[in-house]
Amino acid sequence: MAPGGGVCKVVESHPKYANYDITAAKAEKRSTQIKSNSGWGEKHGMPSTNGVHELLECPVCKNLMYPPIHQCPNGHTLCSSCKFRVHNCCPTCHLELGNIRCLALEKVAESLELPCRYQSLGCYDTFPYFSKLKHEQHCRFRPYNCPYAGSECSVMADIPTIVSHLKEDHQVDLHDGCTFNHRYVKSKPHEVENATWMLTVFNCFGRQFCLHFEAFQLGMAPVYMAFLRFMGEDSEAKKFSYTLEVGAYDRKLTWQGVPRSIRYSHRKVRDSQDGLLIPRHLALFFSGGDRQELKLRITGRIWKGQ
Numbered sequence: 001m002a003p004g005g006g007v008c009k010v011v012e013s014h015p016k017y018a019n020y021d022i023t024a025a026k027a028e029k030r031s032t033q034i035k036s037n038s039g040w041g042e043k044h045g046m047p048s049t050n051g052v053h054e055l056l057e058c059p060v061c062k063n064l065m066y067p068p069i070h071q072c073p074n075g076h077t078l079c080s081s082c083k084f085r086v087h088n089c090c091p092t093c094h095l096e097l098g099n100i101r102c103l104a105l106e107k108v109a110e111s112l113e114l115p116c117r118y119q120s121l122g123c124y125d126t127f128p129y130f131s132k133l134k135h136e137q138h139c140r141f142r143p144y145n146c147p148y149a150g151s152e153c154s155v156m157a158d159i160p161t162i163v164s165h166l167k168e169d170h171q172v173d174l175h176d177g178c179t180f181n182h183r184y185v186k187s188k189p190h191e192v193e194n195a196t197w198m199l200t201v202f203n204c205f206g207r208q209f210c211l212h213f214e215a216f217q218l219g220m221a222p223v224y225m226a227f228l229r230f231m232g233e234d235s236e237a238k239k240f241s242y243t244l245e246v247g248a249y250d251r252k253l254t255w256q257g258v259p260r261s262i263r264y265s266h267r268k269v270r271d272s273q274d275g276l277l278i279p280r281h282l283a284l285f286f287s288g289g290d291r292q293e294l295k296l297r298i299t300g301r302i303w304k305g306q
């Protein structure tokens with residue numbers, strides 16, 4: 001026993017009913033035997049790792065434990081983040097926890113093959129614990145961040161859900177077809193910082209592409225930029241190409257590129273200038289008129305291959 005104050009609570013270990021009926025006990029034993037016999041086939045059919053998974057479940061947070069796994073002097077185990085949270089007091093028997101590791105369970109945890117956490121999204125691979133963590137960071141089934149720029153949107157989901165989220169919650173236009181002709185009109189072209197972020201989604205080859213248009217300050221120079229992002233993995237994005245064109249009065253700027261996956265943040269693509277950059281003086285020239293209004297017509301095309 002830990003001396004002075006080590007015990008948070010004393011547990012009564014003797015049963016109240018000392019004069020326990022022996023016949024009743026025998027009968028109970030028989031019935032449990034029958035029960036367990038009849039349940040044996042069922043239990044045997046279950047995956048053998050099930051019991052191990054139960055052993056490795058942290059009694060506090062219910063997550064699977066992985067090294068370092070801690071235990072109290074009575075052998076109750078818990079995960080390292082919960083050990084920190086329970087202020088060194090075993091949540092099961094309330095003994096002081098100390099610093100005892102459960103090496104046997106750690107070995108079991110390391111040997112265990114675990115399913116990817118995105119199994120419900122379609123990934124059926126299994127991994128030892130630490131490679132599982134590494135895999136999950138790059139799993140192609142992991143949910144995508146909402147590609148809408150200019151607002152702090154925390155929605156994460158698969159592509160079909162993201163597409164309907166863009167339509168319903170961000171009022172984004174959805175167009176069918178692989179060519180586009182888009183007009184961007186803004187009344188105060190000199191307020192670059194306040195320029196609205198604009199996003200249109202194109203449905204093409206059965207996939208979705210985000211066309212971004214926005215204004216920002218590139219160094220000292222105000223610019224407009226249009227670029228395409230692919231709603232899927234980068235490996236698939238590379239199978240597509242696109243062009244963007246803007247112009248007027250027999251002059252035009254053309255950009256040909258490869259869409260970037262929405263795995264890359266909007267900001268990252270913008271800052272790498274991987275798209276059609278339009279200096280403001282050209283944008284105003286293409287807009288014509290008295291230069292008090294921005295009126296750009298951007299045309300483009302998406303195709304398969306380079």
Ligand SMILES: [Zn+2]
Pocket residue numbers: 058059060061062063078079080081082083
């Ligand atoms: Zn825990």
Ligand SMILES: [Zn+2]
Pocket residue numbers: 072073074075076090091092093094095
């Ligand atoms: Zn304990």
Ligand SMILES: [Zn+2]
Pocket residue numbers: 116117118119123124125135136139140141
């Ligand atoms: Zn996975």
Ligand SMILES: [Zn+2]
Pocket residue numbers: 146147148153154155165166169170
């Ligand atoms: Zn969103």
